[in-house]
Amino acid sequence: MKLNTAAAPHFRTKDSTRKVMSDVLIALTPAVIASTWIFGLRALYIMLLSMISAEVLDLIIVKYIRNKKNYKPDLSASVTGLLLGMNLSMAVTWYQILIGVLVAIVIGKHVYGGLGQNIFNPALVGRVFMIISFPTAMTTWVKPFYYQNISNTISLKSIDAYTGASALGIAGSEGFQNSLSQYSYWDMFIGKIPGSIGEVSALFLIIGFLFLALKGRIKLTVPLTYIGTVLIFSGIFYTINPEKYGTPLFHILAGGLILGALFMATDMVTSPMTKKGQFVYGLGMGIITMVIRYFGSYPEGVSFSILIMNALVPLIDIWAKPRIFGTSKKEVAK
């Protein structure tokens, strides 16, 4: 009898990194379906192109540059690609998507050493690169159900006729009341507003998120403090000048906060390890988001707030390390 003498513990959970990633993909599915319903097949095409090209590119890099010949995809690149796709506008072209994916996977992920080593959320690295490189395409928002009026839903030749400003964009240039007169809270909640493909439907993002939360896959403190901070911060400003700053509910539903807080900020790799750290991280993102929205020249602040706080995570982790059992005098003494 040949006995295995591997180290204890001899029991392990049946969990795996691939299962974690596939659960995230499952959780994003309701929002993907909703976005396809709202924006048409072209939305699905953008999200799938981004997702599949990310996975293929990742596979090529790991197999042929990192030289891990027997590598089987862990699906983390698919998550990055899908999230990037959901963060794009309907006006981006296929080569812009591929450039974004390339930046996300190569600069956002592999230059740091691959899965788990990256400091910044790769999808957001790709997205911010695209915002800077293709500013027009990235801020051209089409109206919901625009495709019902044009024959070809994949081509966007006549897109100009169907574009509209995002809710946050109107609020930034024409004031918050103008924005609310065009889009109701209900429209924002179910996603019938112009905006990034996957960020518009709060309802379906939340449904997917609940699935992840029930499976215990998410650092819950992050979205709760992030959204909570936005709520309190905008609440204070709303009390000061409701005309100018808009309602808290508007700030929660109008832009990319729900997608960012539920699925981008919670990226395991780039968020803090302890509840205490996650609290500070969420707080920081909430404040930065609102400062950019109120005082910046850019209408949205979610992507930047997450990237800025990503940079602080190593410091937060050092500051927020847990108390070692039996070390605090206060607690040890009876």
Added chain:
Amino acid sequence: MGFLTFRGGVHPSEKKEMSQDQEIKVLKLPDTVYMYTSNHLGAPAKPIVEVGEKVKTGQKIAEASGFISANLHSPLTGEIVSIEKMVNAASGRKDDVIVIKKTSEDDWQLLPHNDDFTKFTSEEIINNIKEAGIVGLGGAMFPSHVKLMIPKGKKAETLIINAAECEPYITIDERMMLEKTDEIIKGIEILLYASGIEKAYIGIEENKSKAIKTMIEKTNGKNIEIKTLKTKYPQGAEKQLINAITSKEVPSGGLPIDIGVIVFNVSTTYAIYDAIINGKPLVERGASLTGEGVKKPGNFLYRIGTKVNELLENVGLIDEENIDRILYGGPMMGIPLPNIELPTFKGNNAITVLTKDILPKREDFPCIRCSSCVSVCPIGLQPYLLKKYSDTRNYDTALENGLMDCIECGSCSFICPSNIELAKSFKTAKKVVRAMKQRRG
């Protein structure tokens, strides 16, 4: 219902149903036993017998050598056939083993004993426990008398009996509580008397409801209280158990006595009863022989030093091709045996045989900072970080981050979705650090 517990921890499948309802069977005497002189924590015992010498059951064959050490007694009436080196699976070293061959049925050599333990003074009881070679039977094998010798300036105030039995598969403590209830309670009374402590608590996990009920009934009117604990691993780890019951924390690097607590495993209290009331030194113990790899899992009372393969004959192994590993102890902290012909120790509360099909091959992934290891660590360590420091031999930083506080419970490795061997790294790093300290003096 709010049961007592600690922070962190994991929930491995319990697997207790395999042997939970199996009454403890007394096994027939083995022909030969193999007694490691390192059959306890601390310095190995020094043999006081020679090859060819005749010994009685219970006769001392090796003497404690040092403060933390324990006596060793013959489990058989027979003859010393050799003193040889054998692999010690726990340390990986080759240790001295005294081999005894049975020549007749038991002819006991007993220690002084008395049905009324109050006829002894507390010092006499502690001395008898020392003479009987009793060590912690939960697995740690720490000499019991040392725990009862309270250092100057410290005071023992709380006695805790560890009956949590949080490792999957193992059910011997539960069976002992059901079948040896009165003996265990008397053992606890002996401990209270010897330590001068007024009250004892028995910590039992909620999944052992029969044992909880029985113990509550039988301790009625005595100064022994049953504390129901949440079923969670590692609830039976000494520091976590104390924390759950008293809400106090054993200081980092300290001992339970630093906060006035002494902890004994429930099976150890039975051994103490047997020594003080019946005069029997520690030569036999109960253990679960269990796991998917055995045909009829059960609980058994057998002589220490019996070889594992002989013990397993009593439960039958399934198809050998499918056996993956055999453990001293349970799946969370158990020590894997390199071969089946090794003897048992005083601390073996179980032999667990695991099969290949319940241990599916898992894939390795890089750490994705999921933070599961941080949230399950009962000590509040950051396993993902300690692993990095340990593997890069950055021991000073590892020490600053609590390496030596690690209780090696394996919760971090258990939970890791990337299949990273966290606990293994810490065990190795701790060994290296201890060795470096010793070399520096």
